[in-house]
Amino acid sequence: MENDAQLIRRILSGDDDAFDTLVQRHQRGVHALAWRKVNDFHYAEEITQDTFLQAYKKLSTLKNPNQFAGWLYVIANRLCINWLQRHKPAMQSLEDTPMAEIEESSYTHYTEKQREAEGTEHRYEIAQKLLSKLPESERTVMTLHYLGEMTAKEISKFLGVSVNTITNRLWRARRRLREDQELLVQEVLSGVPFPTNLTENIMRQVTDLKPTPPPVAKPLLPWGALGVATLLVTVLLGATNQYLARFQKPYSFEAVAEPTVEIVDTAILLDIDSKPDLRNQVGRAISANKNIGTELQAVETPLVSDTQQNSLGPATLQWTRKADMPTSRTGFATSVVNGKVFVIGGNIQLKRGEFGDLSVSRVEMYDPKTDTWERKSDMPTARSGVSVSVVDGKIYAIGGSKTKTIQVPRGSSFENEELATVEMYDPVTDTWTQKADMPTPKKTMTCVVNGKIYAVGGWLTTNEKPHLETVEVYDPGTDTWAKAQSMNCARCSAALDVVNGKIYAIGGLGSPPIQDESDLYLSNVEVFNPKTNQWEEKTEMPAPKALHTASVIDGKIYVIGGFFKKDREFKKLSTIEIYDPATDRWTQASDLPMGKWGHKTEVIDGQIYIFGGGPVTSVQVYDPR
Numbered sequence: 001m002e003n004d005a006q007l008i009r010r011i012l013s014g015d016d017d018a019f020d021t022l023v024q025r026h027q028r029g030v031h032a033l034a035w036r037k038v039n040d041f042h043y044a045e046e047i048t049q050d051t052f053l054q055a056y057k058k059l060s061t062l063k064n065p066n067q068f069a070g071w072l073y074v075i076a077n078r079l080c081i082n083w084l085q086r087h088k089p090a091m092q093s094l095e096d097t098p099m100a101e102i103e104e105s106s107y108t109h110y111t112e113k114q115r116e117a118e119g120t121e122h123r124y125e126i127a128q129k130l131l132s133k134l135p136e137s138e139r140t141v142m143t144l145h146y147l148g149e150m151t152a153k154e155i156s157k158f159l160g161v162s163v164n165t166i167t168n169r170l171w172r173a174r175r176r177l178r179e180d181q182e183l184l185v186q187e188v189l190s191g192v193p194f195p196t197n198l199t200e201n202i203m204r205q206v207t208d209l210k211p212t213p214p215p216v217a218k219p220l221l222p223w224g225a226l227g228v229a230t231l232l233v234t235v236l237l238g239a240t241n242q243y244l245a246r247f248q249k250p251y252s253f254e255a256v257a258e259p260t261v262e263i264v265d266t267a268i269l270l271d272i273d274s275k276p277d278l279r280n281q282v283g284r285a286i287s288a289n290k291n292i293g294t295e296l297q298a299v300e301t302p303l304v305s306d307t308q309q310n311s312l313g314p315a316t317l318q319w320t321r322k323a324d325m326p327t328s329r330t331g332f333a334t335s336v337v338n339g340k341v342f343v344i345g346g347n348i349q350l351k352r353g354e355f356g357d358l359s360v361s362r363v364e365m366y367d368p369k370t371d372t373w374e375r376k377s378d379m380p381t382a383r384s385g386v387s388v389s390v391v392d393g394k395i396y397a398i399g400g401s402k403t404k405t406i407q408v409p410r411g412s413s414f415e416n417e418e419l420a421t422v423e424m425y426d427p428v429t430d431t432w433t434q435k436a437d438m439p440t441p442k443k444t445m446t447c448v449v450n451g452k453i454y455a456v457g458g459w460l461t462t463n464e465k466p467h468l469e470t471v472e473v474y475d476p477g478t479d480t481w482a483k484a485q486s487m488n489c490a491r492c493s494a495a496l497d498v499v500n501g502k503i504y505a506i507g508g509l510g511s512p513p514i515q516d517e518s519d520l521y522l523s524n525v526e527v528f529n530p531k532t533n534q535w536e537e538k539t540e541m542p543a544p545k546a547l548h549t550a551s552v553i554d555g556k557i558y559v560i561g562g563f564f565k566k567d568r569e570f571k572k573l574s575t576i577e578i579y580d581p582a583t584d585r586w587t588q589a590s591d592l593p594m595g596k597w598g599h600k601t602e603v604i605d606g607q608i609y610i611f612g613g614g615p616v617t618s619v620q621v622y623d624p625r
Contacts, residue, residue, distance in 0.1 A: 002018075002021070003066075004022065004025075004065060004066065004068040004069065005065035005066050005068075007019070007021055007022050008022070008059060008062070008065040008068060009065070011056075011059060012059060012060055016203070016206055019056060019203070019206060020199065020203050022068070023052050023198075023199050023202050023203070024199055026068075026069060026072055026158075027048060027052070027198055027199065027202075028147075028148045028149055028150065029069075029072075029144055029148040029150050029154065029155075029158050030047075030048045030051050030052070030072055030073075030076050031044055031045065031048045031147075031148065031198070032143050032144050032147040032148030032150070033073065033076050033077070033080070033140070033143070033144065033148070033158075034047040034048055034051070034076055034079075034080055035143065035147060036139065036140055036143040036144075036147075037077070037080035037081075037083075037084065038080055038083050038084065039128070043083065045198060047076065047079050047080060047083060048076070048198060049198065049201055049202050049205070050079055051072060051075050051076040051079055052072075052202050053202065053205055053206070054075050054079075055068075055071070055072060055075055056206055069154075069157040069158045070157065070158065070159070070160045072158070073158050073159060073160070130177060131143065133176075134173050134176060134177075135461075135462040136462070136463065136464040137169055137461075137462065137463075137464055137466075138169045138170075138172055138173035138176070139173070140159070140464070141155060141159075141166055141169045141170055141173065142170065142173045144158065144159075145170060152166040152167050152170065164413070167408070168408070168413050171408055171409070171413070172415070319593060319620055319621070319622060320620065320621040320623075321618070321619070321620055321621075322368075322371055322609070322619040322620065322621060323366075323371045323372065323373060323619060324617040324618055324619060325343060325364065325366075325373070325611060325612060325617040325618075325619060326364055326373050326375075326617075327343075327346075327348070327360075327362055327364060327617070328348070328349065328616075328617050329346035329347055329348050329360065329362075329384075329612070330346055330347050330384070330598050330612070330614065331345070331346045331347045331359075331384030331385050331386075331400075331403075331598065332344060332345055332346030332384070332386075332600065332611075332612065333345055333346075333386050333387060333388040333397070333600065334388070334600040334601075334602055334611055335388045335389065335390050335395050335602075336390070336602050336603075336604060337390055337393055337395065337427045338393070338427070339368065339369070339604060339605075340365055340366065340367050340368070340427075341365065341366040341368070341602050341604075341609065341611070342363060342364075342365050342366075342376070342388075342395060342425070342427070343363070343364045343365075343366065343600075343611060344362075344363050344379060344386060344388055344395070344397055344425075345359070345360060345361060345362070345363075345379055345382070345383050345384055345386040345397070345400060346359070346360055346362075346384050347359055347360070347384040347403055348360055350405060354405070355404070355405045355406060355407050355412065356404055356405065357382065357402070357403075357404045358384070358403045358404055358405060358414075359382040359383050359384045359400075359401070359402050359403050359404070360382050360384075361378040361379040361380065361381065361382040361383070362375075362378055362379075363375075363376040363377060363378055363379055363425070364376065365427075366611075366619070368604055368605075368609065376427075376430055377425075377430045377431060377432060379397055379423060379425070379432060380423055380432050380434070381419065381421050381423060382402065383397075383399075383400035383401060383402055383419055383421070384400055384401060384402075384403050385399070385400040385401050385443035385459075386398065386399060386400030386443075387399055387400070387443075387444050387445055387446040387455070388446070389446045389447060389448045389453045390448065391448055391451055391452075391453065391476045392451070392476070393426075393427065393428070394424050394425065394426055394427075394476070395424065395425040395427070396422060396423075396424050396425075396435070396446075396453060396474070396476065397421075397422070397423045397424075397425065398421075398422050398438060398444065398446055398453070398455060398474070399418070399419055399420065399421070399422075399438055399441065399442050399443055399444045399455065399458065400418075400419050400421070400443055401416045401417055401418045401419060401443055401461075402416070402417045402419065403415070403416050416461050417461075418441040418442050418443060418459070418460050418461060418462075419441050420437040420438040420439070420440065420441035420442075421437060421438075422434075422435040422436060422437055422438060422474070423435060424476075435476075435479055436474075436479045436480060436481060438455060438472060438474075438481060439472055439481050439483075440460065440468075440470065440472065441460065442455075442458040442459060442460045442468060443458050443459045443460075443492065444456065444457065444458030444459075444468075444472075444492075445457060445458065445492075445494060445496040445505075446496070447496050447497060447498050447503055448498070449498055449501055449502075449503060449530050450501070450530065451475075451476070451477070452473050452474065452475050452476075452530075453473070453474040453476065454471060454472075454473055454474075454484065454503060454528075454530075455471065455472045455473070455474065456471050456487065456494075456496055456503065456505055456528075457469060457470070457471070457487055457490065457491045457492055457494065457505065457508070458470075458492050459492035459493070465490065466492075467490040467491055467492050467509060467510055468490055468491075468492065469486040469487040469488070469489060469490035469491070470483070470486050470487075471483070471484040471485060471486055471487065471528070472484070484528075484530070484533055485528070485533045485534060485535060486535075487505060487526055487528075487535055488526055488535050488537065489505075489510055489522065489524055489526060490510055491505065491507075491508035491509060491510045491522055492508055492509050492546075493508045493509045493546040493547045494506055494507050494508025494509075494522070494546070495507060495508070495548050495549055495550035495559055495562075496550065497550040497551065497552050497557055498552070499552055499555055499557065499581050500555070500581070501529075501530065501531075502527050502528060502529050502530075502581075503527065503528040503530070504525060504526075504527050504528075504538075504550065504557060504579075504581070505525070505526045505527075505528070506525050506541065506548075506550055506557070506559060506579070507521070507522045507523055507524070507525075507541055507544060507545050507546060507548060507559075507562070508521075508522050508546050509521065509522065509546045510522045520546075520565070521544035521545055521546055521564045521565065522544050522546075523540040523541040523542075523543060523544035523545070524537065524540050524541075525537070525538040525539065525540060525541065525579070526538065527581070538581075538584055539579075539584045539585065539586065541559065541577060541579075541586060542577055542586055542588065543564070543573075543575070543577075544564055545562035545563060545564050545573055546562055546563060546564065546597075547561075547562050547563055547597040547598045548560060548561050548562025548563075548573070548597070549561065549562075549599060549600060549601040549610075550601075551601045551602070551603050551608045552603065553603060553606060553608070553624060555580075555581065555582065556578055556579065556580050556581075557578070557579040557581070558576060558577075558578055558589075558601075558608060558624065559576070559577045559578070559579065560575075560576050560592065560596070560599075560601055560608070560610065560622075561573050561574065561575070561576075561592060561595065561596035561597055561599055561610075561613065562575075562596075562597055563595075563597035571595070572594070572595025572596060572597050572613075572614070573595050573596075573597070574591040574592040574593075574594060574595040574596070575588065575591055575592075576588065576589040576590070576591065576592065576622075577589075589624070592610075593620075596610065596613030596614065597613060597614060598612070598613060598614060599611060599612050599613030599614075600612065606623070606624075606625065607621050607622065607623045608621070608622040608623075608624070609621050610622065
């Protein structure tokens, strides 16, 4: 059976029969999505037709034919949004229906022997109410599975989400619904007749259309010119060594540029093979249309070798090993008060075959002067991914998630619940105090400007678009929250730091349209000015990454480590890249001894302390001087 890419090549060659095959292959998924969005089967049929007609007209603009399914999703989703903007019904939202009423009604109508006599319309209404109570991501997957008759693998390609994530969403949706409720939803969705003439209607209109011609490529070298060029090469090859040397100097990466050329914008990474895959244009044009799950399973191999250095002048590195952290954990947070480092929260690793809570509330304090660790009072709420900031000598632990492993039919999976919790720690009294919750539960990134804490972007699993662009501001003096201007780019797992009262958000994971998986990893940089409440784009990092850190020394930002996905493998980065806000330029220092991701960094006395990284407990000090 031909794959999508093969069919698309036939279509662009004028074979409309291949488009017929493509429509039949994907029509159920598109129709199910449209029905889920607009809640009307007849309008869903119209949107489905328009989706395929637009796809046909613009088929030549699809750069990667293997991503046709995801491209269809983007088109269908946009058409649904347009339809909803034109049709805003004045009726009670299903979200307002009490769950107790839905449960009682669904149970009654499922168990009664005469339920079929009550008509399919009422059962359809009940199924709609049940679906409305599911998170958007689970609701969509359930609809695609039962109404669209799509497998987990097909849904994965359509939504741009891993198969494991789709399987977990189906499992969670079934878990939220009682067995009788799930059966009711399955019966109703599976029993919906699919439009019989949909393919014929689409193909009838296709006959009157022609695909947009592909961009005209540069003409090939004419045969006559090719012959002249061949003759010229022959003459050159026959020249004497004296003249040949003038034209055929070997290319060298060590060569000094001619005075007429000046590179002013960005640093150069010498990892030539990986460079094309690493460049990331998401920061220039973001459209957060996708709900994309990511499994962070990094490998140990550093991306760039320790011997590779940047031509813009690497700094000299001095490394010192310090006492290891007492507890092996990931997803922890760090902060500095009075020259001492506090390591807070995180996830621990359970033994093989064990299930349960991973998040911990443990707090440990490190004293750089004595190179010793001390246990402190636990945080009241166990959580990982918590973000911490210091105001007036107090540590504020904000957001994060409770994580646990659960047993699923084919092994184990992770379950996360994002939190809005805010708790304040006083190092002097070693006590914790509850504070006002964030407006939105999430894993976020925080920093402090003028005594206020800015919670920037983050991640919320239950959202259809889990990467967030929102900015919320906490005032410790009044214990209140306010909103600020959102970022231009939704992101989580980014690096965040402050220089001269401005907030720099660097890299991370974002929500681009369906593209290559590497497009999830951002290289763009945004700066926020709290005085004007505006974000501004800056020069991108040399390479995209996530779960890296940013530390400020002498007004320059040191971006350390992180990871990205290449060739289906997560790779730890060993790079140290330095951004100068004054010149908006990047340079590169010598590499870390090993790649790190998920680590934390703190600056003490002009030195950068690096804690953990992956599951390791090591502590290292980097002196840029």
